[in-house]
Amino acid sequence: xLKKGQFKNAVKMNNIEKYFGHTAALKGVNFGVxxxxxxxxxxxxxxxxxxxxxxxxxxxxxxxGELYIRDKKVSLRDYNVKQAYKLGIETVxxxxxxxxxxxxxxxxxxxxxxxxxxxxxxxxxxxxxAQKIMFDIIGFRGAGITAExxxxxxxxxxxxxxAIGRAMYFDAELIILDEPTSxxxxxxxxxxxxxxxxxxxxGRACIYISHILSDVYEISDKFIIxxxxxxxxxxxxxxxxxKKLSEFMLKYAHAK
Amino acid sequence: MKYLxxxxxxxxxxxxxxxxxxxxxLMVVFIITATKVFTGYRIYMSFxxxxxxxxxxxxGLTFVITAGEMDLSFSAIIAFSGFIFCYIFRTxxxxxxxxxxxxxxxxxxxxxxxxxVAKVGIPSIMAxxxxxxxxxxxxxxxxxxxxxxxxxxxxxxxxxxxxxxxxGIVPAQSLWGVGVAVFLWFILNRHTFGEHILFIGDNxxxxxxxxxxxxxxxxxxxxxxxxxxxxxxxxxxxxxINFWTTQGAGLLLPTIAAVFIGGTSLAGGYGTVIGSFFGAxxxxxxxxGVVASGIGGxxxxxxxxxxxxxxxxxxIILSREKGKGxxxxxxxxxxxxxx
Numbered sequence: 321x322l323k324k325g326q327f328k329n330a331v332k333m334n335n336i337e338k339y340f341g342h343t344a345a346l347k348g349v350n351f352g353v354x355x356x357x358x359x360x361x362x363x364x365x366x367x368x369x370x371x372x373x374x375x376x377x378x379x380x381x382x383x384x385g386e387l388y389i390r391d392k393k394v395s396l397r398d399y400n401v402k403q404a405y406k407l408g409i410e411t412v413x414x415x416x417x418x419x420x421x422x423x424x425x426x427x428x429x430x431x432x433x434x435x436x437x438x439x440x441x442x443x444x445x446x447x448x449x450a451q452k453i454m455f456d457i458i459g460f461r462g463a464g465i466t467a468e469x470x471x472x473x474x475x476x477x478x479x480x481x482x483a484i485g486r487a488m489y490f491d492a493e494l495i496i497l498d499e500p501t502s503x504x505x506x507x508x509x510x511x512x513x514x515x516x517x518x519x520x521x522x523g524r525a526c527i528y529i530s531h532i533l534s535d536v537y538e539i540s541d542k543f544i545i546x547x548x549x550x551x552x553x554x555x556x557x558x559x560x561x562x563k564k565l566s567e568f569m570l571k572y573a574h575a576k
Numbered sequence: 577m578k579y580l581x582x583x584x585x586x587x588x589x590x591x592x593x594x595x596x597x598x599x600x601x602l603m604v605v606f607i608i609t610a611t612k613v614f615t616g617y618r619i620y621m622s623f624x625x626x627x628x629x630x631x632x633x634x635x636g637l638t639f640v641i642t643a644g645e646m647d648l649s650f651s652a653i654i655a656f657s658g659f660i661f662c663y664i665f666r667t668x669x670x671x672x673x674x675x676x677x678x679x680x681x682x683x684x685x686x687x688x689x690x691x692x693v694a695k696v697g698i699p700s701i702m703a704x705x706x707x708x709x710x711x712x713x714x715x716x717x718x719x720x721x722x723x724x725x726x727x728x729x730x731x732x733x734x735x736x737x738x739x740x741x742x743x744g745i746v747p748a749q750s751l752w753g754v755g756v757a758v759f760l761w762f763i764l765n766r767h768t769f770g771e772h773i774l775f776i777g778d779n780x781x782x783x784x785x786x787x788x789x790x791x792x793x794x795x796x797x798x799x800x801x802x803x804x805x806x807x808x809x810x811x812x813x814x815x816x817i818n819f820w821t822t823q824g825a826g827l828l829l830p831t832i833a834a835v836f837i838g839g840t841s842l843a844g845g846y847g848t849v850i851g852s853f854f855g856a857x858x859x860x861x862x863x864x865g866v867v868a869s870g871i872g873g874x875x876x877x878x879x880x881x882x883x884x885x886x887x888x889x890x891x892i893i894l895s896r897e898k899g900k901g902x903x904x905x906x907x908x909x910x911x912x913x914x915x
Contacts, residue, residue, distance in 0.1 A: 421777065440768075
């Protein structure tokens with residue numbers, strides 16, 4: 321299953337700036353994620369992590385700067401979520417992954433439905449694939465939940481499972497996990513961390529965002545620390561211990 | 577007991593079932609209280625004649641409410657598009673040009689609504705309330721406050737096609753109502769447009785990050801509502817062979833009531849076309865039913881209020897029961913094996 325990308329960096333940002341009105345969310349951000357690298361993105365609330373992620377996933381464009389996906393420069397005007405899907409970028413958001421009242425099969429394919437040429441959804445096909453993802457990739461068992469269940473019938477862990485299964489099915493080159501463990505039990509956190517290791521083993525890239533430093537430290541190759549819209553440090557795992565990393569982070573927390 | 581529970585859970589899953597039951601209960605009540613009227617076919621033909629504009633509006637509004645938005649301007653669109661239809665027909669004598677321009681006028685109003693809501697960011701209830709006043713005012717200005725008769729349209733094919741009597745009895749507009757309902761059921765439940773509406777109403781942030789173009793979809797939604805309203809307006813104008821400046825005003829609240837009676841969620845993210853279909857027929861038949869029952873026309877609104885409260889409660893109670901049973905089943909049987 322080992323996959324070799326024909327590119328050096330899954331994502332690279334050059335001097336990215338993002339303003340909301342007059343407020344700067346990101347100021348001159350430079351960073352890269354290698355083709356087979358797990359990057360831990362850390363920073364306090366309001367540091368700009370979510371903004372950064374949303375630029376990579378095409379939710380909104382940056383105000384200024386250059387964005388490279390798979391070493392190719394992206395035209396910022398045309399870049400959007402659908403483009404990001406095509407370039408193999410999948411995201412698991414903390415709490416924005418699933419439409420609560422919608423069937424699970426809809427949740428798997430929202431934004432990239434399988435349709436005929438008039439835009440009508442091929443429901444049977446979508447349901448079959450969704451069912452397959454749930455059983456084969458995620459490993460749902462038991463009678464209670466099918467592809468036709470509503471998302472609000474699932475526990476937090478199961479929801480994250482669905483979102484992760486979706487990312488796996490669409491065969492991403494870069495998987496972004498935004499606080500994936502915040503609503504999970506210990507056992508479920510363990511599963512998510514294992515999933516990140518699988519991403520690494522299969523030759524893909526991952527950006528992992530979490531407040532829980534020990535988790536981030538355990539699975540990342542590299543740490544990028546954001547503070548108030550700036551990258552303040554890029555540290556390789558070999559250069560730092562968990563203790564030092566925590567102390568370093570605390571310094572920034574106190575600096576506020 | 578267990579089998580009963582399971583079969584109830586299955587039945588509840590049928591879209592719009594509670595409201596279909598309410599409808600038939602109501603009909604049975606009317607058959608009992610006004611036997612003479614409700615065992616003849618005339619009263620039903622009269623429903624088939626008067627309800628379709630309300631029905632078509634309710635179907636469109638179902639989409640808007642499912643998206644978590646509201647439209648209060650459709651009553652003005654009915655008047656405005658009716659006026660455009662009459663004006664073009666009387667000026668040029670071409671009914672199909674009148675038809676197309678009337679639909680376009682609805683689309684234009686919808687486009688402006690959508691622009692205000694999706695681009696400028698005005699809450700839809702405010703934007704469309706302002707639009708209601710504006711377009712109604714413009715209609716009154718343009719028409720000089722007069723009602724316009726267009727009885728010359730009777731011999732034209734467009735009149736037969738939309739509001740003729742099939743076999744001399746069944747009003748054609750009732751079939752158009754059914755046709756629009758079937759078509760829109762597929763759009764809401766089987767088309768990407770409908771799915772995007774569902775997700776936007778459910779959680780607009782999820783929709784956005786999952787790749788739904790929220791702005792474009794909302795603009796399309798209001799244009800769609802505008803065209804639907806204009807179509808309802810044309811049906812009404814054709815049926816009455818008359819345009820008058822307040823012709824949509826009486827439809828505003830009944831349409832909203834029909835959608836809620838049908839079971840569409842005010843919170844967004846869930847909408848039922850079948851529910852709105854029966855909701856519209858319930859609202860549309862209450863007045864005639866109440867009057868025919870002999871308790872007097874003054875009671876109509878009171879009964880409408882009761883029926884609405886009962887239907888909405890029924891929908892909520894039934895969906896709550898369903899949730900409980902499922903949640904327990906899930907707790908017992910499901911867990912994640914390996915990620």
